[in-house]
Amino acid sequence: MTRTRKTTVQVIAVFVLVGLWQAEAWFGLVDRMVLPSALTVFERIIQETTRGDLLPQIWASMQRAYAGFAIGGSAGLLLGMAAGWNRTVASAIRTPLELIRPIPPLAWITLAIIWFGIDDGSKVFVIAMAAFFPVFTSAERGVRTIDPVLIRAATTLGRTRWRLVYEVVLPAAAPELATGIKVAWSWSFAALVASELLAAQSGLGFLINQGRINGDFSLIVASVLVIAMLALLSDQLFRAIALGRYLRWIAP
Amino acid sequence: MRLRRSRSCHPCLSLGLLLVEPEQVTLVPAGSSGLIQLRGVSHEFPGRQGNVSAIERVSLEIDTGEFVCVVGRSGCGKTTLVNLLAGFFRPSRGEVLINGSQVKAPGLDRGVVFQQSALFPWLTARDNVAFGSRMRGMRKRERTRLAMDLLARVGLEEAHDRYPRQLSGGMQQRVAIARALATDPSVLLMDEPFGSLDELTRTEMQDLLLSLWINTPKTVLFVTHSILEAVTLADRVIVMSQRPGRIAAEFRIDLPRPRDRSAAEFISYYGPIHRAIES
Amino acid sequence: MREPFTESTSDPRQLVAVDRPRSSERVLVSFVRRHQAAALGPVIVAAIGIGWQYASSTGLISPFLFPAPTVVARSIGTLFTRGFPLGVTINEHLVATVLRVVRGYLVGSSAAIVVGVLIGRSGVLSLAVEPIVTLARSVAVISLLPLSVALLGAGELSRTALIAYAVFWVAVTSTIAAVREIDPLMIRAGRAQGARGVALFRHVALPAALPRIFPGLKTAVGLSFTVIVAVELLGAQVGLGALIAEAQRLFRTDMVVAGMVFIGLVGFVLARALDLIEARLVPWADNLRQGQ
Numbered sequence: 001m002t003r004t005r006k007t008t009v010q011v012i013a014v015f016v017l018v019g020l021w022q023a024e025a026w027f028g029l030v031d032r033m034v035l036p037s038a039l040t041v042f043e044r045i046i047q048e049t050t051r052g053d054l055l056p057q058i059w060a061s062m063q064r065a066y067a068g069f070a071i072g073g074s075a076g077l078l079l080g081m082a083a084g085w086n087r088t089v090a091s092a093i094r095t096p097l098e099l100i101r102p103i104p105p106l107a108w109i110t111l112a113i114i115w116f117g118i119d120d121g122s123k124v125f126v127i128a129m130a131a132f133f134p135v136f137t138s139a140e141r142g143v144r145t146i147d148p149v150l151i152r153a154a155t156t157l158g159r160t161r162w163r164l165v166y167e168v169v170l171p172a173a174a175p176e177l178a179t180g181i182k183v184a185w186s187w188s189f190a191a192l193v194a195s196e197l198l199a200a201q202s203g204l205g206f207l208i209n210q211g212r213i214n215g216d217f218s219l220i221v222a223s224v225l226v227i228a229m230l231a232l233l234s235d236q237l238f239r240a241i242a243l244g245r246y247l248r249w250i251a252p
Numbered sequence: 253m254r255l256r257r258s259r260s261c262h263p264c265l266s267l268g269l270l271l272v273e274p275e276q277v278t279l280v281p282a283g284s285s286g287l288i289q290l291r292g293v294s295h296e297f298p299g300r301q302g303n304v305s306a307i308e309r310v311s312l313e314i315d316t317g318e319f320v321c322v323v324g325r326s327g328c329g330k331t332t333l334v335n336l337l338a339g340f341f342r343p344s345r346g347e348v349l350i351n352g353s354q355v356k357a358p359g360l361d362r363g364v365v366f367q368q369s370a371l372f373p374w375l376t377a378r379d380n381v382a383f384g385s386r387m388r389g390m391r392k393r394e395r396t397r398l399a400m401d402l403l404a405r406v407g408l409e410e411a412h413d414r415y416p417r418q419l420s421g422g423m424q425q426r427v428a429i430a431r432a433l434a435t436d437p438s439v440l441l442m443d444e445p446f447g448s449l450d451e452l453t454r455t456e457m458q459d460l461l462l463s464l465w466i467n468t469p470k471t472v473l474f475v476t477h478s479i480l481e482a483v484t485l486a487d488r489v490i491v492m493s494q495r496p497g498r499i500a501a502e503f504r505i506d507l508p509r510p511r512d513r514s515a516a517e518f519i520s521y522y523g524p525i526h527r528a529i530e531s
Numbered sequence: 532m533r534e535p536f537t538e539s540t541s542d543p544r545q546l547v548a549v550d551r552p553r554s555s556e557r558v559l560v561s562f563v564r565r566h567q568a569a570a571l572g573p574v575i576v577a578a579i580g581i582g583w584q585y586a587s588s589t590g591l592i593s594p595f596l597f598p599a600p601t602v603v604a605r606s607i608g609t610l611f612t613r614g615f616p617l618g619v620t621i622n623e624h625l626v627a628t629v630l631r632v633v634r635g636y637l638v639g640s641s642a643a644i645v646v647g648v649l650i651g652r653s654g655v656l657s658l659a660v661e662p663i664v665t666l667a668r669s670v671a672v673i674s675l676l677p678l679s680v681a682l683l684g685a686g687e688l689s690r691t692a693l694i695a696y697a698v699f700w701v702a703v704t705s706t707i708a709a710v711r712e713i714d715p716l717m718i719r720a721g722r723a724q725g726a727r728g729v730a731l732f733r734h735v736a737l738p739a740a741l742p743r744i745f746p747g748l749k750t751a752v753g754l755s756f757t758v759i760v761a762v763e764l765l766g767a768q769v770g771l772g773a774l775i776a777e778a779q780r781l782f783r784t785d786m787v788v789a790g791m792v793f794i795g796l797v798g799f800v801l802a803r804a805l806d807l808i809e810a811r812l813v814p815w816a817d818n819l820r821q822g823q
Contacts, residue, residue, distance in 0.1 A: 006658055013659035014666075034681045088571065095572025096579065102798030103791055104757035106673075106764060107772070110779035110787045115596055193671040194761045205674070212677040224674045231669040340719055358722040370720035373815040374738040383734075387725035415815055435725065 036218040044222040054207075054226070061192055061203035064120055068127020069188040073181065076132040080139025081169070090140065097136070105130035105187065106194045113199065123195040130191035131184040138180025142173030178242040185238060189231055285351055285361075286438035286471035288314035288337065293346035294496075295332055306332040307497035309346070312490065316438070317469040321482035322490045324529060329497025330475040334443045337473060338364045350439060360384055363432030367444040369424035371416040377403060377427045378412040384435040402430040406460060422453040429461065440465075440472045447477060458484055462509060479529075483521045484511055491528040501528035598785040606789040615786050616777050619769060621793060627769040628759055629797065631687065635694020636755050640748060643699045647706025647744075648737075657707050664704055672697040672754075673761045680766075690762055697758045698751040705747025709740040742816035745809045752805050756798050771797065 018038050024030060025037030036044075048054035083090040108129050112122035146169065154168040170177075196205020204223050211219035290312040296303040307329035314320050322330045335341060336348050339358040348355045350362065358364075371380045378399045385395035403412050406426040416424055425445055432440060446454045458481060465472060476482055482489045486505055493500040503525055511518055580600050586592045587599035594602070610621035650656050672693060683689040713736055721735030763772025771794050778786035809816070 009655060009658050010662045014662050017663055017666075031682065034678060091571045092575050093572075095576050099576070099795065102802065103795045104760045104798065106757065106761045107775060107791055107794050109764070110775040111784070111791070113779055114782060114784050114787065190671050190673070194673045197673060197676070198765060208674055208677060217678070217681070220677050224670060224678070227671050227674055228666060228669040231671070232666065235669070338719075338723055340722065357727075358719075358725070360725045362723070364720070364723040366716060366720065368716065370716045372717065372720070372735070372738065374741075374813070383721075383726075384724040387730060387734075417815060431724070 033215075034217050036221055040218050041221050041225060044218045045226060048219070048222060057203055057207055058226070058230070061196065061205070064123050064196075064203065065127055065188050065192040067120075068124040068192070069131045069185055071124065072128030072131030072188070073135045073184055075128070076135030076180075076184070077139050077177075080136040081143050081173070083136075084140040084143025084146075084173070085169075090144075097133075101133055105191045106198075109195050109198055118199050123192065123200070126195045127188045127191045130187040134180045134184040134187060135177075136180075138176045138183075139173065142176030142180075143169060145176070146172045178238075182235065182238045182242070185234060186231060189227075189234065193227055286316040286469065287349075287351050288312070288439060288471055288473065289347070289349040289352075290333075290336075291347040291349070293336065293343045293348055295329075295336060295343045295345075305496040307492075310497070310499055311346075312499065314471055314473065314488075316471055318488065319465065319472045319474065319486050320488045320490060321474045321476055321486035322492060323476055323479060323482050323525065324492035324497070324500075325494050326477075327497075328492040328494035330492060331443055332497065333492075334364070334441050334473065334475055337439070338362055338441050360388065360435040361437050362439045362441055363435060363437035365425070365428050365432045365440070365442040365445040367447050369416065369421075369428040371424055371427055371431070373416050376413045376415055377408060377419065380416070380427055381431045381434050383431065388435070398434060399430075402434055403427070405433075405464065406430045421449050422457060425449065425457060426460070429464070433464065438470060440470050442472065442474045444475050444477060446481065454481070459510075461485065466509070479522060479525050480513070482525070483507075483518060484513060489521075489525060491525060493531075500531065501525075503528075595782075595784060598788060602785050603788045603792070606783075606785040607792065610786075610789055610793075615774065615783075619774075621774075623769055624771050624774050624790075625793065625797065627767075627773075628763065628771045629801075631690050631759050631762075631770070632694065632752075632755050632801065634687075635691045635759070636698050636752065638691060639695035639698025639755070640702045640751060642695070643702030644706050644744065646699075647703045648710055648740075650703075651707040651710025651740075654711070657711055660707070664700055664707075668700045668704070672758050673765070676762060676765060685766070690759070690767075693762060694755045694758055697754050701751045701754060702744075702747050705750075706740075706744050709743035710736070712743060713739045742813045745805075745813060745816070749802070749805050749809070752801050753798070756801055760794060 022038040025032055025035070025040075045054070079093060083093060105126055109122060109126050112125040116122045116125060150168055150172055192203075193205050196203040197208060198205075200206040200209070204227050207223045208220050211217065211223065290310050293310045294308045295306045297306055298304075310329075310333070322333060324330055336343050337350070337355060339355045339362065342348075342356065355362075371377075372383065375383065378396065381402055382395040382399035385398055390398070400409065400412060403409050406429055408423060408426050408430070411419060411423060411427075416427070419427065428445065432442075446457050449457065462485065474482075474485060483505055489503040489505060490499055491501040491503070492498065501524075503521065505521060507515075507517060583592075583597065584599045584601060587594045587597050588601070598606075606615075607621075609615060610624075612620070614620035614623070650660050675693060675696065676689075679689040679693050683692055717735055717739045718731070721731050726735055759770070760772040763770035764776045765772075767773040771790060775787050775790035775794070778784075778790055
């Protein structure tokens with residue numbers, strides 16, 4: 001099947017889905033109070049964007065998500081690369097990390113609230129925990145499985161330690177890293193939403209809570225949809241960046 | 253004439269010997285089981301720019317018990333021939349007949365051995381061989397006995413509870429042959445079965461195949477790249493040309509078996525066949 | 532005094548006069564050397580534990596923020612006896628959480644396999660469904676909690692539904708992919724052996740597809756655990772998430788850590804459980820596992 005054919009089928013599918021949703025609301029299959037019609041929700045989204053404060057809330061959420069992602073991701077990157085490079089470091093940190101890994105990121109919110117209070121700090125901490133492990137795992141694997149021939153070739157070409165890292169190690173580990181970073185972002189985003197639902201004064205999770213308190217279901221559904229869209233968008237963005245800049249040398 | 257039940261079906265669907273799909277009932281003139289007939293067979297595949305002709309107007313008749321090798325370059329349609337005979341799909345034009353009736357679907361009267369053994373990785377060697385019998389509805393004890401018997405004939409009795417991944421390439425192909433033989437087919441279709449084996453194993457397998465075949469009236473259609481293999485095994489060698497696939501030449505190998513691969517008469521077949529392929 | 536260079540000398544060490552250690556010492560040294568890499572991890576953990584214990588009990592770090600391991604151990608003990616919140620033992624929490632996970636997981640995964648197989652058989656359908664699945668997966672499952680509760684009540688049903696939702700989309704993705712990637716050679720071999728229709732599906736297609744379904748099933752376990760902890764944190768009376776939520780509300784850091792210990796344990800066990808199931812069900816898939 002050709003590419004255009006494929007896209008057409010998929011676009012039609014989405015329209016069918018939305019159509020079904022609207023039809024369902026029209027027939028009142030699901031309580032219209034709880035699941036408003038597609039049109040109502042779209043209207044609400046537009047309304048919140050223009051007259052409401054949807055954009056500032058999105059911005060607040062994004063800031064937290066990004067902060068946590070950056071912190072957790074950098075930590076994961078540094079530790080992961082160190083572990084991948086040096087076997088001793090790897091065995092040293094592996095056990096403590098393996099003990100912590102099975103704990104879902106959101107579970108940390110409890111400790112985080114005690115430590116950092118109910119403000120942004122606790123949420124950023126949770127998000128950082130969520131971002132850490134995927135990046136750590138992929139960085140470690142990416143560095144560990146670098147073909148040693150590449151390293152040897154680079155050193156014979158007279159590369160100093162740091163340039164070696166920059167010019168050889170990072171690009172070689174990039175494909176693996178890219179996957180990890182993508183996963184880390186989606187986990188961070190999920191952790192963001194969850195932690196905002198739990199305790200927040202702003203952001204998308206806060207909006208959902210507002211909707212819940214006020215029985216404002218169109219706001220809830222609108223927020224859920226906006227969150228999903230943002231997640232999709234950032235996923236596409238990552239894909240484009242990864243395939244564009246760093247991975248052009250890999251055949252698709 | 254005898255009505256042969258070529259495959260069992262769900263018990264509640266069968267009424268005596270009448271099967272749900274009447275095409276599976278083959279009226280076989282006694283003594284002519286395993287007769288292959290291709291009449292003006294052409295087949296096309298959809299390609300990027302229109303249809304690609306795989307084979308064109310192929311007519312061929314293979315007698316019961318004959319061992320025929322098909323040789324030719326890649327793309328000459330050898331595999332398509334096997335697939336058509338096996339019944340995986342129907343020809344675009346022409347008739348494919350086994351024992352006088354059209355081939356419409358795969359059946360247990362034709363055993364197939366593929367180049368990549370195609371053994372089921374989730375089953376042991378024994379269960380792989382017993383698979384066809386299981387599909388037929390044979391009871392466990394019987395089919396296990398049958399499977400073990402066949403594995404013994406290909407020399408793999410001890411390996412019966414090993415999984416394909418634990419077997420070497422040669423051993424896998426032996427299991428594949430045993431599996432194909434398990435349903436007692438009148439026709440054996442083999443598509444470059446020894447192609448991925450090393451030279452020594454290949455020779456062993458050729459000898460094994462001949463020893464299995466020599467006492468049974470099975471018709472064999474064997475596709476290969478190797479002229480050496482073809483002359484070793486076949487009563488007749490069919491050379492196919494490529495694009496589109498047509499029968500270019502036919503050679504009768506009039507040598508008694510077992511054949512001496514270093515004998516002058518053996519080697520004398522080489523030249524003509526090679527030339528026929530090249531032309 | 533031996534000649535340093537003799538023809539019969541094969542061991543270069545004998546060329547040099549060495550004070551060789553006694554055999555028992557040698558055994559010990561080689562043992563340590565072989566295992567020193569592996570031992571480093573637990574040693575570090577023990578060191579951290581000891582340091583933490585010291586710092587917390589002497590007040591170097593706030594014992595409120597960082598309860599000492601012994602304090603946490605005592606709290607774990609309390610969880611077994613008096614329970615936390617009072618009267619609710621750890622068993623009740625564990626059972627509640629695990630049951631919810633299992634329930635939601637079974638519902639979600641079985642639906643996913645059935646639907647996935649049906650959809651996977653059609654190329655067009657798989658294509659059409661793809662954007663829908665992607666969209667549904669992008670939804671943060673926890674954000675659906677208010678909707679779920681509004682529709683299905685505040686009880687177990689809404690929780691099961693949420694877990695099932697999370698599991699379904701992940702599992703259906705891998706099922707569809709697995710069905711579409713079934714090796715056509717396997718199908719041909721099956722047909723040549725007389726398998727058709729339902730038998731072909733049951734005895735050939737399904738086993739052929741199973742190894743590729745498992746990665747999705749494994750991800751789904753971790754996901755369902757994450758979701759249930761979140762759900763319990765947000766609103767439940769019993770369960771590991773509820774436990775740590777209550778502990779946090781009462782600022783009982785020791786109980787929070789105790790609860791998290793159990794959370795980690797359960798998470799680990801659940802993941803391993805599926806590894807074991809995979810090993811039993813698809814033992815032939817080790818080439819696939821190596822690729823992960």
